[in-house]
Amino acid sequence: xxxxxxxxxxxxxxxxxxxxxxxxxxxxxxxxxxxxxxxxxxxxxxxxxxxxxxxxxxxxxxxxxxxxxxxxxxxxxxxxxxxxxxxxxxxxxxxxxxxxxxxxxxxxxxxxxxxxxxxxxxxxxxxxxxxxxxxxxxxxxxxxxxxxxxxxxxxxxxxxxxxxxxxxxxxxxxxxxxxxxxxxxxxxxxxxxxxxxxxxxxxxxxxxxxxxxxxxxxxxxxxxxxxxxxxxxxxxxxxxxxxxxxxxxx
Amino acid sequence: xxxxxxxxxxxxxxxxxxxxxxxxxxxxxxxxxxxxxxxxxxxxxxxxxxxxxxxxxxxxxxxxxxxxxxxxxxxxxxxxxxxxxxxxxxxxxxxxxxxxxxxxxxxxxxxxxxxxxxxxxxxxxxxxxxxxxxxxxxxxxxxxxxxxxxxxxxxxxxxxxxxxxxxxxxxxxxxxxxxxxxxxxxxxxxxxxxxxxxxxxxxxxxxxxxxxxxxxxxxxxxxxxxxxxxxxxxxxxxxxxxxxxxxxxxxxxxxxxxxxxxxxxxxxxxxxxxxxxxxxxxxxxxxxxxxxxxxxxxxxxxxxxxxxxxxxxxxxxxxxxxxxxxxxxxxxxxxxxxxxxxxxxxxxxxxxxxxxxxxxxxxxxxxxxxxxxxxxxxxxxxxxxxxxxxxxxxxxxxxxxxxxxxxxxxxxxxxxxxxxxxxxxxxxxxxxxxxxxxxxxxxxxxxxxxxxxxxxxxxxxxxxxxxxxxxxxxxxxxxxxxxxxxxxxxxxxxxxxxxxxxxxxxxxxxxxxxxxxxxxxxxxxxxxxx
Numbered sequence: 001x002x003x004x005x006x007x008x009x010x011x012x013x014x015x016x017x018x019x020x021x022x023x024x025x026x027x028x029x030x031x032x033x034x035x036x037x038x039x040x041x042x043x044x045x046x047x048x049x050x051x052x053x054x055x056x057x058x059x060x061x062x063x064x065x066x067x068x069x070x071x072x073x074x075x076x077x078x079x080x081x082x083x084x085x086x087x088x089x090x091x092x093x094x095x096x097x098x099x100x101x102x103x104x105x106x107x108x109x110x111x112x113x114x115x116x117x118x119x120x121x122x123x124x125x126x127x128x129x130x131x132x133x134x135x136x137x138x139x140x141x142x143x144x145x146x147x148x149x150x151x152x153x154x155x156x157x158x159x160x161x162x163x164x165x166x167x168x169x170x171x172x173x174x175x176x177x178x179x180x181x182x183x184x185x186x187x188x189x190x191x192x193x194x195x196x197x198x199x200x201x202x203x204x205x206x207x208x209x210x211x212x213x214x215x216x217x218x219x220x221x222x223x224x225x226x227x228x229x230x231x232x233x234x235x236x237x238x239x240x241x242x243x244x245x246x247x248x249x250x
Numbered sequence: 251x252x253x254x255x256x257x258x259x260x261x262x263x264x265x266x267x268x269x270x271x272x273x274x275x276x277x278x279x280x281x282x283x284x285x286x287x288x289x290x291x292x293x294x295x296x297x298x299x300x301x302x303x304x305x306x307x308x309x310x311x312x313x314x315x316x317x318x319x320x321x322x323x324x325x326x327x328x329x330x331x332x333x334x335x336x337x338x339x340x341x342x343x344x345x346x347x348x349x350x351x352x353x354x355x356x357x358x359x360x361x362x363x364x365x366x367x368x369x370x371x372x373x374x375x376x377x378x379x380x381x382x383x384x385x386x387x388x389x390x391x392x393x394x395x396x397x398x399x400x401x402x403x404x405x406x407x408x409x410x411x412x413x414x415x416x417x418x419x420x421x422x423x424x425x426x427x428x429x430x431x432x433x434x435x436x437x438x439x440x441x442x443x444x445x446x447x448x449x450x451x452x453x454x455x456x457x458x459x460x461x462x463x464x465x466x467x468x469x470x471x472x473x474x475x476x477x478x479x480x481x482x483x484x485x486x487x488x489x490x491x492x493x494x495x496x497x498x499x500x501x502x503x504x505x506x507x508x509x510x511x512x513x514x515x516x517x518x519x520x521x522x523x524x525x526x527x528x529x530x531x532x533x534x535x536x537x538x539x540x541x542x543x544x545x546x547x548x549x550x551x552x553x554x555x556x557x558x559x560x561x562x563x564x565x566x567x568x569x570x571x572x573x574x575x576x577x578x579x580x581x582x583x584x585x586x587x588x589x590x591x592x593x594x595x596x597x598x599x600x601x602x603x604x605x606x607x608x609x610x611x612x613x614x615x616x617x618x619x620x621x622x623x624x625x626x627x628x629x630x631x632x633x634x635x636x637x638x639x640x641x642x643x644x645x646x647x648x649x650x651x652x653x654x655x656x657x658x659x660x661x662x663x664x665x666x667x668x669x670x671x672x673x674x675x676x677x678x679x680x681x682x683x684x685x686x687x688x689x690x691x692x693x694x695x696x697x698x699x700x701x702x703x704x705x706x707x708x709x710x711x712x713x714x715x716x717x718x719x720x721x722x723x724x725x726x727x728x729x730x731x732x733x734x735x736x737x738x739x740x741x742x743x744x745x746x747x748x749x750x751x752x753x754x755x756x757x758x759x760x761x762x763x764x765x766x767x768x769x770x771x772x773x774x775x776x777x778x779x780x
Contacts, residue, residue, distance in 0.1 A: 053633050079635035089627040091559070092699075093566040097545040105555025106634035115547035132545055134566075150630065 005067030007031045007158050007189035013051060013061035015213075021047040023213035025061070029206070031157075034184045035191045036200035036207045038239060044213035045193040046086070049160050052191075053083035065158055079107065082151035086163035088143040092136035096127050096146045099135070100153050107154035114153065121149040124179055126172075140167040148176060152183065159183060161192040165199060177203060201235040209243055217242040260361060260369040268373065298388035306389065310396040316488075316495060322480050323471040324491045330450050331386070332411050335378050337447030339412075339419030342374045344439040347423065347530040363524035368516045371420055371523065375512055379412030400496025407493045407501070410508030417511035424522055432529050437568035444572040448579045455583035459590060552636050553644045560621050560648035567699065570620065580609050581660055599671025599731030602664055604724035606675055610657045611682035611720030616702070617652050618690035621645040624699040646687055653683050671731045678727035685719045685748055692755025715751040719744045 008029040015022040022044045029035045039045050050056040052063055054074045063070040063077075070077035090099055097118060104114035122131050125145040130138065135146060144167055151159060159180070165173045180190050181203065194200055200207055207224060209217040217224055221238075225231050228241040314320060346353075356366050386408060393401040426442065427435045451467075458470035470476060481487040489500035550558065564570055584602040622645060625631060631641060657679050665672035693712035722744035729737035 053629075055629060055632050075635045075637060078633055081633070083629060083633045085629050089629050091563060091626050093563055094559075095545065097547065098562070101545075101547055101549060102555055102559050103630070103634075104549045106552050106631075106636060108552060108635075109549055111547065111549040114549050118547065 005031075005064065007033065007066055008052065008191065009062075009064035010048075010052070011062045013048065013063065014059050015044075015047050015051060015056065016059055020213050022051070022058070025210070025213065025215055027208060027215060027218075029189060029191060031066070031189055032184060032187050033189055033206055034181070034204050035189070036204035037191060037193045037210065038197070038200060038207060038243075039193075039210040040243060043210045043243075045210060046162050047213075048210070049083070049162050049191070049193060053081060053160050054078050055083070080157040082154065082156035082159045084144075084147050084151045084159075084161045084164055086166060088140070088147035090135050090143055090146050090150070093134055095130075095132050095134055096122060096149065097131050099146055099150055103150045103153050109154055117153045117155065118149070121152055121179075125149055125175055141169060141172050144168060145172060145176070148179070152179070155188075157188055159188055159190045161190065163194060164192055165194060165196055197235045197239055207235070209239060211243050257365045257369060260356070260365055261372070264369050264373045268377065295388070299392060302388040302392040306392050306396060310393075314397045316483070316492065318477055318480055318483055319472060321483060321488050321491050322476060323468055324494065325488060326454065326467065326471045328411075328490055328494070330454075331382060331408075332415055333450040334447055335382055335412055335415040336418055337443045338381070339374055339378050339416045340422055340439055340443040340446065342377065343371075343416075343419045343423040344436060344443070346370050346374070347427070347526055348436050353527060363528070364520045367520040367523035367527065371416060371512070371516055371520070374419070375409075375413045375416035378416060379409040382412060383408050398496075401494065403496035403501050404494045407490065407504055410493075410505045411490075413508035413512035417515040420515050420519055420523065424519060424526060427526050427529075432526075435530075437571065440568055440572035444576040445579070448576050452579055452582055456586055459583050459586045552634070553640055553647075556631075556641065556644035557648045557651070560645060561652065563699070564617065564620065564648075564652060567620075567702075570616070570702070578609075578656055580605065581656070585660060585663065597668060597671065597731065599664060599668050599674060600728050602660065603671060603675045603678060603727035603731045606657060606660055607678050607682045607724040607727045608720055610653050610679045611686050611716070611723065613656060614649055614653045614683035615686035615690060615716045615720070617649045618646075618687040620699060620702060621648055622687075622690050623694045623697050624702060625696075626699055628696060642691075649687055650683060653679070674727055674731045678723055678730070681744075682720055682723045685723065685744065686716050688748070689716050689719070689751050689755070692752055711754055712751070715747055715754075718747045719751075722747065 006028045008027065010025055010027040013022055013025040013027075014020065025044075025048060027048075037045050037048065047056065051058045052065070052070070054070060054077060058071070065077045065081060068077045068080075091102075094102065100118035100121070101114070104111075104118065109117075122128055125148065127142065127145055127149065130142065135143060138146065144164065148161075148164065151161075161180075164176060164180075168176060177199070180192075184190055201221060204221075206218070206220055208215055209224075217227060219227070221235060224235075224238045224242065225233060228238045230237055230241060233241075309320075353366070383405060386404065390401060390404040393404070422442065423435070423439055426439050430438050454467050454470060458467060461470070461473065461475060490504055492500040493504040549555070584598075584605045587598045587601050634641075657675075661672050661675050661679070664675055689712055722740040725740035726737045726744065729740065
């Protein structure tokens with residue numbers, strides 16, 4: 001089912017609160033891509049990601065994850081997807097290892113595989129010393145790392161992250177970026193939102209920019225530079241130019 | 251303690267917060283129109299006065315004379331009130347120690363930490379006294395109407411008792427902190443508070459059961475044994491009761507004693523209080539582990555994983571542990587009834603079933619709120635590859651398992667004595683738990699577990715429905731155990747309340763459908779896509 005299909009295929013996705021949050025959005029992400037979704041505050045990034053993760057029902061449109069219709073078979077789609085919200089939600093009274101154990105149980109992993117993956121992630125994210133401490137005393141950065149470990153422990157094909165680097169110190173941010181790049185090298189697809197444009201510039205193979213719930217620009221960094229007419233400029237300049245003036249991508 | 255400006259600033263800040271808390275409690279954080287709030291408040295006040303009238307009027311027909319027959323039950327009620335106030339004050343003092351909230355802001359400002367402590371202690375006394383006056387106002391007014399305006403002095407006695415109880419609470423909490431340290435005091439203080447709150451009422455019930463084979467506190471207070479033990483009418487022991495009746499010397503003594511106690515504690519303990527707040531702040535950042543043991547990684551099936559997660563979190567929640575202890579505590583008198591009536595041929599189910607249903611219904615409601623609305627990682631659960639029904643089932647099973655652990659021993663004991671009553675208890679407890687859980691599902695929201703204390707204020711309707719159903723089912727269970735067909739009446743009332751809750755509940759269809767936070771377009775947590 002996951003063979004030749006795009007990692008993510010969105011068609012006509014819409015969500016309206018008191019105003020349209022996502023407006024007829026079309027988006028394709030290829031397997032193994034590192035995709036950054038950028039946009040100003042309130043552009044609809046988080047709403048889009050929550051709909052992809054199956055946490056919010058769209059008003060219209062379709063979502064395909066590796067060929068699985070996420071609206072018709074949400075359980076099947078979730079089995080290969082991981083979601084990390086911007087505010088890490090973990091259990092204060094569980095230890096990181098207990099948290100990973102819970103995730104492994106929910107995703108029905110084999111115990112040996114799960115334990116190996118959990119201990120590896122704990123070491124990779126430098127949580128070894130706190131592996132048996134309850135999360136209640138953890139800083140936001142540590143919580144973020146625990147949440148990320150939870151997202152990765154079941155080896156998802158599609159990893160969706162909302163502002164994963166917010167609140168992390170430089171060292172922790174580097175660790176997280178390395179872990180995510182390693183997953184992409186291993187064949188996973190990463191979609192993230194970030195306000196740190198340097199991260200998108202350095203890591204993302206493709207970048208989508210949305211404003212008012214609509215995709216206003218999409219492509220590689222070079223594509224976006226060409227489109228903005230600023231061939232030597234930084235992503236920040238390109239972003240400001242395209243998001244400020246851009247028309248929806250046809 | 252530094253001077254006025256700090257105190258005034260912090261006091262104004264506290265008053266504003268207290269007013270907003272009270273407003274939120276009255277309006278359940280919804281934007282009600284003022285006239286609707288006034289209408290319901292008036293109705294509630296009128297009903298409270300009617301209840302008070304029905305209780306007090308028969309005793310006042312021949313005029314109320316402060317003899318032993320009146321002093322003993324009134325004194326008992328006053329001790330009960332004081333125990334509840336002390337329990338609440340200990341709980342609140344502990345909460346101030348550990349809750350960060352705005353304390354980080356206040357303590358990091360140039361404002362004197364002692365002033366912050368002094369105002370916080372005063373605020374606890376004010377809150378505790380205010381709540382007790384609200385609860386007792388109808389009784390005080392009816393007493394004044396039937397037996398003379400001097401009984402309005404009770405409005406001065408209650409704040410005095412509140413000041414005394416707060417002063418004692420600060421001393422108890424500081425002692426516990428010194429004795430057990432920052433890490434353990436929170437749990438121990440909550441347990442001490444729960445035990446003090448329930449000890450007197452449970453103790454009196456237990457004494458009534460053991461001495462008279464009955465449950466009535468009033469009858470117990472008026473029994474010959476208690477009357478014989480009670481001090482003489484002129485004893486100083488009765489001054490707090492005489493203060494209630496407005497006798498000048500006792501009234502002044504009680505007010506001065508309460509004020510001096512609180513003032514003394516504020517003056518002599520505010521520095522210690524502030525240092526404890528800072529120490530507790532450091533403790534909340536201390537890491538708590540599993541004692542250095544290597545964690546044995548175990549992966550189970552999703553339903554069992556979820557169930558075990560809920561139980562583990564419940565066990566690690568000190569507040570909940572103390573609340574559960576309270577529920578179990580209330581089961582001691584009915585257990586004593588079973589013990590004393592064993593082999594006597596009586597039917598203890600008439601008393602045991604209602605108490606058991608009340609205790610387990612309340613417990614189930616609290617646990618259901620924790621598992622359904624107090625989910626700290628809703629996104630994780632919602633994004634897991636599980637059908638919504640499976641998640642729901644695991645959560646309901648977690649509640650049922652915890653309630654069963656409390657209820658089953660009593661039901662088994664009851665079965666030895668009366669299998670019929672045990673069957674009735676089992677059925678009624680199961681229905682009460684299912685009803686309380688269903689209400690929490692219909693009114694579920696998204697909150698953190700730490701908001702458990704405020705669960706009643708977030709949905710006043712849910713809290714009222716839960717209480718109404720539990721009380722009705724307790725009545726139905728008692729009558730059924732007695733073998734009366736009248737049991738159908740409260741059972742029908744419970745069904746009616748459930749129907750109303752289902753209609754009013756924002757998630758009240760299948761229990762799994764998503765709903766949106768009213769009017770804000772903000773999606774609330776759900777178990778699965780619609």
